[in-house]
Amino acid sequence: MTAGPAPVAASACPACGWPVEPDHNFCEACRQDLSQARESAAGEPVVQETVVRAVSGSAHGRASACPFCPSAEVSADGYCESCGRKLPSDRDHCELDLGLVAGVTDRGLRHSRNEDAMAFAVARLATGPMVVAAVCDGVSGSPRPDEASRAAAAALIQVTTERLRAGADAGDAGASAVESARQELAVLAGSDADSPAATYVTAVMTSRDVTLCWLGDSRAYWLGAGTPPAAHRLTTDDSGAEAMVAAGLATEAEALLLPQAHVVTQWLGADLPDARPHVARFEPPGPGVLLLCTDGLWNYQPDAAGLAELALPAALTDPLDAAITLTKFALDAGGMDNVTVVLMPFPLAPPEDVDPPDVEPGDTSLAGSG
Amino acid sequence: MGQTGFAIDIYQNEYLPAGGQDVNAIVTVTAQDAEPVPPAEDTDGGSAEVIIVDCSGSMAYPSTKISSVRLATCAAIDVIHDGVAFSVLAGNDGAWPVYPDDGRMAIANEKTKQQAKQAVGHLHAAGGTAIGQWLRLARTVFSTYPAELRHAILLTDGKNEHEPRYDLEAAISACEGMFSCDCRGVGTDWVVEELRRVSTGLLGSVDIVPEPSGLAEDFAAMMESSMGKEVADVSLRVWTPQHASVRFVKQVAPAVADLRRTQSGPQETYYPTGAWGPGESRDYHLCVRVASAAVGQEMLAARVSLIAGSQANPEVLAQGLVRAVWTDDEALSTQINGHVAHYTGQAELAEVIQEGLEARKRGDEETATAKLGRAVALAEQSGNAGTAKLLAKVVDVVDAATGTVRLKNKVDDADEMALDTRSTRTVRTRK
Numbered sequence: 026m027t028a029g030p031a032p033v034a035a036s037a038c039p040a041c042g043w044p045v046e047p048d049h050n051f052c053e054a055c056r057q058d059l060s061q062a063r064e065s066a067a068g069e070p071v072v073q074e075t076v077v078r079a080v081s082g083s084a085h086g087r088a089s090a091c092p093f094c095p096s097a098e099v100s101a102d103g104y105c106e107s108c109g110r111k112l113p114s115d116r117d118h119c120e121l122d123l124g125l126v127a128g129v130t131d132r133g134l135r136h137s138r139n140e141d142a143m144a145f146a147v148a149r150l151a152t153g154p155m156v157v158a159a160v161c162d163g164v165s166g167s168p169r170p171d172e173a174s175r176a177a178a179a180a181l182i183q184v185t186t187e188r189l190r191a192g193a194d195a196g197d198a199g200a201s202a203v204e205s206a207r208q209e210l211a212v213l214a215g216s217d218a219d220s221p222a223a224t225y226v227t228a229v230m231t232s233r234d235v236t237l238c239w240l241g242d243s244r245a246y247w248l249g250a251g252t253p254p255a256a257h258r259l260t261t262d263d264s265g266a267e268a269m270v271a272a273g274l275a276t277e278a279e280a281l282l283l284p285q286a287h288v289v290t291q292w293l294g295a296d297l298p299d300a301r302p303h304v305a306r307f308e309p310p311g312p313g314v315l316l317l318c319t320d321g322l323w324n325y326q327p328d329a330a331g332l333a334e335l336a337l338p339a340a341l342t343d344p345l346d347a348a349i350t351l352t353k354f355a356l357d358a359g360g361m362d363n364v365t366v367v368l369m370p371f372p373l374a375p376p377e378d379v380d381p382p383d384v385e386p387g388d389t390s391l392a393g394s395g
Numbered sequence: 396m397g398q399t400g401f402a403i404d405i406y407q408n409e410y411l412p413a414g415g416q417d418v419n420a421i422v423t424v425t426a427q428d429a430e431p432v433p434p435a436e437d438t439d440g441g442s443a444e445v446i447i448v449d450c451s452g453s454m455a456y457p458s459t460k461i462s463s464v465r466l467a468t469c470a471a472i473d474v475i476h477d478g479v480a481f482s483v484l485a486g487n488d489g490a491w492p493v494y495p496d497d498g499r500m501a502i503a504n505e506k507t508k509q510q511a512k513q514a515v516g517h518l519h520a521a522g523g524t525a526i527g528q529w530l531r532l533a534r535t536v537f538s539t540y541p542a543e544l545r546h547a548i549l550l551t552d553g554k555n556e557h558e559p560r561y562d563l564e565a566a567i568s569a570c571e572g573m574f575s576c577d578c579r580g581v582g583t584d585w586v587v588e589e590l591r592r593v594s595t596g597l598l599g600s601v602d603i604v605p606e607p608s609g610l611a612e613d614f615a616a617m618m619e620s621s622m623g624k625e626v627a628d629v630s631l632r633v634w635t636p637q638h639a640s641v642r643f644v645k646q647v648a649p650a651v652a653d654l655r656r657t658q659s660g661p662q663e664t665y666y667p668t669g670a671w672g673p674g675e676s677r678d679y680h681l682c683v684r685v686a687s688a689a690v691g692q693e694m695l696a697a698r699v700s701l702i703a704g705s706q707a708n709p710e711v712l713a714q715g716l717v718r719a720v721w722t723d724d725e726a727l728s729t730q731i732n733g734h735v736a737h738y739t740g741q742a743e744l745a746e747v748i749q750e751g752l753e754a755r756k757r758g759d760e761e762t763a764t765a766k767l768g769r770a771v772a773l774a775e776q777s778g779n780a781g782t783a784k785l786l787a788k789v790v791d792v793v794d795a796a797t798g799t800v801r802l803k804n805k806v807d808d809a810d811e812m813a814l815d816t817r818s819t820r821t822v823r824t825r826k
Contacts, residue, residue, distance in 0.1 A: 102716065104695040109636025109685065111693040135691050137720045 041076075074151060076186050079123055080144040080179045081130045081365075082116035116171070120345060123147045125156045125374060127345035128367035129352045133321055134360030140170040141319050141365040142223075144178035146186045156230045157185050158367050160243050162319040164222040164292050173210055173221035177293055180206040181227050195229040195236035196304055202227065203238065203293065203302050211295035222294030226260060226317050230369050235259075235307045235315055240300055241292045242267075242320050243365075248333040249313035250341055256329035259307055263291035277327065287320065309371045314340040314347070321364030322355045336368065344368035399625050399673050400427040401701050403715035406734035410727040411687070411719055418683045418696040420717040421647070421734040421824075424668075425676040426626070441542035443480040443500060444621065445533045445574070446471055446614075448493075449551040450485040453584065454520035460581065461520050463607030464550065467614040469512045471548060474618040475503045480540045483511055486529035487522030488557040492536065500540040523557035526593065527566030534570050543627040544670050545574035548617050549593065550610070553584045563589070567596040571655060572628075575599050575669045577617050580816075581607055583808035587815045595653055598669035602816050605809035623672035626703055629712070631666040631679065632659070634698040638686040641697070647738040648678035650819040651745040665702070678823065680738050681717060690721045734824045737777060741821040744773040744782065748818040752789075752811065755802065764790075764802055770818075772798030779822045785814040 043054035090112075091097055097107035104111055116139045117132040125147050132139040140163035148155045159181040163170020184205040188198035206225070214220035224241020237245050242262040249255040261267055265285030269275040280286055291300050309315075314336060326332055335354055340347035348366040355364040407420035446468055454461045468483060475481050480500040483493040492498045494514040501507040529549065537545050555563055570576075576597035578590040581604045594601040604613050631654075633641055644666050646652040654666040668677070683696045697717040702709040722728055751766030767790050774783040775795040783795070788810035790800040 100695075100698075102695075105636070107637050109639065109695040110688060111695065132691065134689075135723060137691050137693050137722065 074149060074190065076146055076148045076190065077123060078144065078146040078182055078186065079121045080175070080182065081119040081121060081128075081142050082114075082139070082175055088112045088114070116175075119143075120349070121145065122345040123156075125154070126158050126367065126369045127348055128158070128160075128317075128365065129345070129348040130365040131321075131352050131356065131360075131363065133363050134356060136363055138171050139363045140165065140174055141321065141363040142171075142174035142178040143317075143365050143367050144182040145367065146182050148186055148189060150190060152192075153232055154373050155189055156369050156373060157182055157189070157227065158230075158317055158369060159185075159225060159227040160317040160319055160365050160367055161223040161225045161293075162241065162243050162321075162363070162365070164224065164241075164289055164294070167222040167294065168219045169213065169221045170223065172213055173294070174223040176209045176213055176221075177206045177223045177225055180209040181225060185227060185229065189229070195231070196238075196306075198229065199227060199236065199238035199302070199304060203240075206293055207295060207298065210293060214295045220295040222292045222296065224263075224289060224319070225293050228315055228317055228369065230315060230371060230373065232373050233308065235309065235371070237305045237307065238302050240302050241289050242287065244318055244320075244323055246316040246318070246329045246332055247307065247309065247313060248316055248329065248336055248340065249309070249311060250337055251311055251313075254313075254330075254333050254337060255310070256313075256333035258329050259305060260303065264289055281324075281327070312341065313337075313371055314344065315369040315371060316340075316351075317365075317367040317369075318351075319363065319365045321360075321362035322351060322366055324362065325355050325358040340368045341370050344370055399671070401425065401626075401671075401712040402427065403699060403701060403713040405699070405715040405717055406732055407717060408727075408730050408732040408735070409718040409720045410722045410724070410730070412725070412728040413690050413721060413723055414687050415719075415721065415728065416684050416687050417642070418685060418717060418719050419732070419735045419739075420681045420697070421732070421738055422631070422679040422681055422699050422715060422717075423676065424631075424679070424701055424713070426671045426673055428674045441480065441540070442476075442478075442544040442622075442624075443482075443537055443540050443542035443546070443574075444475055444618065445482050445484060445500075445536055445547040447484045447486060447490075447529050447533055447547055447549045448518065449487070449524065449553070450518055450520050450522070451487040451524045451551075451553060452521050453524075453553045460552065460607045461518065463610050464581075465515050465518055467550075467610035468515045468518075470611040471614040471618040472503075472508050472511050472515070474615050474622060475508065476622050477504050479503045479622070480542055481507075481511070482536050483515060484529065484532055484536065485518060486524075486526070486532070487520075488525045488528070489522070490525075490529045490532040492532070493518065498532075498536055498539070500536060524551065524553050524555050525558035525562070526551060526555050526589070527558050527563040530566045530570050530576075530593070530597075533576075534573050537574050544621075544624050545627070546621040546624070546670065547574050547576040547597075547599075548614060549576050549578045549590075550581060550614075551578075551585050551590065552581045554586050555589050563592070567593055571596055572667060577601075577621075579604050579610075579613060579617075580812070581605075581610060583812055587812055591816075596655065598655075598667060600650075603809065603812045605813070620672070621670075624670035625673060626671045626712075628703060628705070629668050629671050630702045631668060632700045632702045632709070633664050633666070633681065633683075634700070635662055635683055636685065636695065637662060639696065640684050642682040642684050644679055644681050645742070646677055647680045647741055648676075648821050648823050651742050651821055652819060654679075678734075678738065680735070680742065683717065685719055688719075688721055690723050692721055694719045737824040738821070740773055740777050741779070744770055744777065744779065745819045745821070747773070748782070748786070748814060752815055755789075755811075760802055764800060767802070768798035768800040770798075771795050771800050777822060779820075781820055781822070782818060785810075785817055789814050 041055040091105035094107040145158040161174035163174040184202040226239035226243045242264040245259040265288040266280035269280040351366045404423040494511040577599040696719040701712040754762035793799040
């Protein structure tokens with residue numbers, strides 16, 4: 026990857042940001058048709074629209090040395106030639122940072138596979154900047170939950186950003202994205218009766234508001250800065266515990282101890298074609314951070330105030346650092362599940378204040394580091 | 396050699412509980428069906444066959460025995476493909492070449508096969524039995540002709556009385572890897588355990604032919620099977636990580652058989668499996684003990700490769716991975732893979748039959764009844780009808796499911812020896 030700011034050019038490809046000459050009809054990097062965009066904007070100043078996306082585990086990368094045997098060779102299939110352990114993969118621990126949004130996903134201490142996934146995008150559109158993020162948790166009873174969560178996260182981000190660029194509002198973009206993601210999971214299922222499934226929560230953050238969309242028990246929290254800090258949960262779970270609380274049969278603390286507490290009652294999957302996602306719009310009252318996370322984090326700290334204490338104030342200026350802190354907290358507390366933490370500071374920082382990420386021109390899919 | 400493709404399939408439960416160390420897997424090796432190669436063209440690496448017949452004095456009684464052997468040898472010669480090198484040897488307390496008579500090999504064609512059959516017609520019986528001598532002569536004869544596929548048929552009718560045990564052992568060791576040998580005992584005066592040592596060491600089969608009249612068919616069948624082999628000197632190479640060790644690798648289908656093992660490196664062991672023909676499939680049970688790792692960690696317990704050619708210059712035909720994943724989910728770690736369970740049962744079946752027959756021989760009726768009863772129950776459970784039938788010749792079955800049996804008072808020697816030699820045959824699991 027090249028270091029330094031994104032290239033400055035007379036115009037950039039609206040799909041991937043690669044610099045393009047005025048007489049190019051197709052983007053050299055991603056083959057986007059440029060002539061249409063140019064036509065529709067004829068007579069208006071050419072606007073640089075860029076979208077940068079990142080999906081966890083997309084690099085299919087693996088650590089280059091075994092943490093236990095640093096000098097041993099590594100086999101082509103990813104095992105240490107000395108102790109035989111499988112090398113940690115990109116999917117086991119992934120850190121992504123696009124400046125305006127950052128996140129960490131980790132396998133945890135007890136599972137052999139990370140079935141969580143995260144994806145985000147930063148779009149600088151003619152209408153203004155937007156940040157989109159998705160967090161998904163593969164449903165463990167379903168087949169190939171790790172593939173489900175990753176496919177869902179990637180599809181949600183892809184379609185949401187495409188629809189936003191085409192002028193749709195956040196709610197419509199979210200609905201289209203859910204349909205596409207469900208179709209992706211149907212393709213994964215093939216003809217099996219069991220279909221791969223995942224929870225999801227997406228957030229679209231503009232300079233004014235946040236639109237959330239979710240199914241399952243992955244959560245969004247608002248962590249407000251300022252004194253006194255005001256923090257609260259923004260989503261309700263589709264889970265056994267939540268159903269007990271909603272029916273007045275238990276308090277949250279009691280419900281979480283019940284055996285059916287973590288049974289997910291709605292999810293994204295081909296077997297629930299009619300599941301209606303929850304949608305909520307939220308106008309932040311002031312500066313703060315939006316947190317998206319899977320139950321690997323909130324199981325250890327369901328309380329918004331407790332999470333705010335851990336994440337703020339660092340998350341306001343360095344969301345990756347705060348995401349690492351929250352992840353460590355979950356691992357130190359036991360790490361019984363996969364954990365994923367995504368933080369989006371509000372309001373969105375203006376472009377000049379934020380170092381653009383290190384991106385090869387045309388590289389819309391960032392590999393994770395770490 | 397490059398024509399036959401191989402595939403390895405691994406069947407296992409990879410989940411171990413915290414602290415678990417033993418990993419079991421069934422390794423199924425299948426040689427894919429190849430286009431049948433016309434006989435004249437199938438010796439790109441060369442094939443060589445040696446037929447070794449017992450000409451000790453006992454072979455003359457009854458006279459039908461030696462004449463049946465002559466017929467059977469001719470029947471086998473008829474099956475040999477043109478272009479294959481071959482030789483016929485005779486043995487008693489020594490050994491000598493029958494055809495060609497100079498200790499070399501002849502290339503099969505109409506003329507040489509006719510000449511060989513004539514020479515076989517002059518075979519006569521006299522003298523004692525020293526099988527080690529026969530093996531050593533075969534080794535010398537094979538060394539005169541460089542062939543990739545080297546196979547022998549050995550027939551005896553009696554005990555190996557004229558050489559001490561260690562001489563036979565030494566001869567077997569000297570011949571390991573030099574040629575494979577299928578062994579047959581005709582009648583009931585020979586010792587199963589003696590021939591089994593030869594067949595195990597030399598990667599072949601052992602069986603009883605109770606009546607001499609059955610020899611021709613059996614010999615022809617063995618030779619047919621050998622003509623069908625295409626890839627020589629195939630071995631399993633097992634890599635394990637440091638601080639891990641292979642507890643055992645044994646063949647479990649089509650029959651239970653121990654494998655000879657050589658350590659070829661600090662983390663590698665080789666198990667020769669002999670020659671393979673297209674369409675052949677064999678199953679192996681692998682047990683590895685690893686150092687346990689943290690819950691959530693995945694580890695490669697063994698990498699199983701199928702190797703052709705020498706250890707110095709191996710060609711990898713196929714590979715399979717045997718994994719270990721530590722979990723605290725008991726539902727996952729307590730499951731036993733169906734294939735592993737099945738073959739563990741089949742191996743136990745072969746073992747209790749051997750133990751039961753040995754107990755019966757030394758007069759320990761109580762143990763014999765218990766062991767053979769357990770065998771009947773296992774054969775019933777696993778649907779091994781072939782072994783159940785053999786058992787029914789040695790015990791009266793009162794209740795197969797519970798393994799309640801009574802030893803028969805009178806058991807035909809041939810039936811007892813058939814159970815002994817064929818009890819290793821297993822049934823396969825459904826894939």
